[in-house]
Amino acid sequence: MSDKKILIIEKASELFAKNGFDATSVQEITDACGISKGSFYLSFKSKESLLFSIFEYFSSKLIERIGSIYQMEIGPRERFEQFFVIQFEEIARYSDFILMQMREQTNPINEDMLGLMNDMRRKTYEAQESLLLNLYGEDIKEHMTDLVVILGGIVKGYIEIIVFNKGSLDYMGLAHYIVERIDSIVNGLSKPFLTTELLAGNGMCLGNQSVTTEELLNEIKLVKKEIADEDLLISLEVIEQELSITNYRKPVISGMLSNFKNNEQTEQLVRKLKKFLN
Incomplete structure (x- = not known):
């Protein structure tokens, strides 16, 4: 992605978060970026296509940061904690934009957007699965689907607090707390309840033939x-x-x-x- 596109995306996301999507004009975006309208339309076909690119940019940054965990010279537990810290930090950084989306429901739910959302969920799942196996060993593999669903529920609750309250949480402390709770869950595992196929049906993991x-x-x-x-x-x-x-x-x-x-x-x-x- 070019520097100009990134500039437009970052400035537009700030304006959308502050004023709303509908209330923000292309002219206001170009003024904030110091570029002409012609230059804008060379990069994006419309304000709606720009909105999709904002989601694409934010999700790629999140996945890139999660990928960087594997280059950190830390242990499996600390690496898993960083997985949560990164998610909380990225959500907090764009909380105003997320609130705008929820308030105005400007998200263009089409095939491209659904594909983007499913791809981000799938990549996050893959990273989570790898981190869980590193920390707890292969014995939890048969319980992976249940663990992913349980973790999703736990994390969602804290994300809502971060988005709606805008309070400054100790993300490292929260991540440490969550991993301790996962310890308790893993220690109490018995017979698996959910199957991998059910999770795959929700676009959250890959079947064996899904990798291209x-x-x-x-x-x-x-x-x-x-x-x-x-x-x-x-x-x-x-x-x-x-x-x-x-x-x-x-x-x-x-x-x-x-x-x-x-x-x-x-x-x-x-x-x-x-x-x-x-």
Whole structure:
């Protein structure tokens, strides 16, 4: 995304939050950005398309920040706490804009918007699943669907407080408190109640066939930027080459995956690749 588009998005989101979507004109947005109307329409077809881009920009920032957790040199518990802190911080940062959306209901619920929302939910779920497994081990895998739903309910309640009260909460303290509550829930797990298929039906997780080669190739490019180990880079390049051809060879990709054992930087990518292969 160009610097000009980002400028327009950030200025427009401030104006929408302050004055409302309908009450904010394109002229006011261009004045705040110091650009002409012509320059605006070169970037966005309309004010409605700008609104969609604002959601796209905010969600990409959230997912990018969540992705950065895996580069932090901290333990599994601290990493899981950061997962919540980042969500609370991003919600607080755009709470006025969120309130405007709820008040005016300007959200254009169309196929593109639903796709964007489902993609963000799915990526957040994947990160949460990975963090839960890192902290509590593979034994909780069969309970993952229930854990995601329970956590969603807990987090939603605190998000509402952040949005409506605009109070300054101790996000680190809150994250620590939530993870302690999850400890209690995990310790009390017995027989799973929900199935993965039910969660997938809500757009919150991937079925085995839902990962696309395009998505994997994009993620490989991102992971390569963070990897310094030459052997791992070579393995990533081999996988990348295989996925770039129509008749990719599953045994070759599976063989390369064994090289990433116990590597936290590639854990989420490896999980997706395994789903893709299965």
